[in-house]
Amino acid sequence: MSRFDNLIETVEAYQALAAENYNRIRALAEEIRSGFCDYLGASDGVCVHLVPPTGQFKPKAYGDNAFSVPPRGFRLLGPIAFGLAVRVTRDTDWLRLAMQCRKIGEKFIIQIEDGSEYEFSLPLKEADPEPFYEHLYQHILLWFSDHVERYKEGDYGSREIGFDFADDINAVQA
Secondary structure (H helix, E strand, C coil): CCHHHHHHHHHHHHHHHHHHHHHHHHHHHHHHHHHHHHHCCCCCCCCEEEEECCCCCCCCCCHHEECCCCCCCCCCCCCCCEEEEECCCCCCCEEEEEEHHHHCCCCCEEEEEEEEEEEEEECCCCCHHHHHHHHHHHHHHHHHHHHHHHHHHHCCCCCCCCEEEECCCCCCCC
């Protein structure tokens, strides 16, 4: 086998693993999106979207563009970031949790930007994300509760745990 053929085979194996990594993370993110909305129990429509992890966003479905790695073409094998937009009022106010998912051994680790980590065992099973919903809910609730308390005490700090708010406050509710 020539060096070139060896290189081609190695890159093909690399790309197969990059596709596997992307597909697993994408499936987990989609499950989190739909399951977390159900978990929150909003009776007035969609309350969670997958959005890009950085930059401006609107509360809508971004599909492939919600991920830091493209779904096709040459993909790097590594952590993948995505954003989770969560409606936090009955109106049109949304915040974004930026998350990064990476594989370590037989675990997937999701890290909320500037926040905590959560661990999933591989292979992923259908009910695996359910405990994560409470983790996300508490993360968001704690941020708001903490800032309410800080304000009452006269010390209302910054947005330090990875939240961004949608820029378009006149966005139509999904």
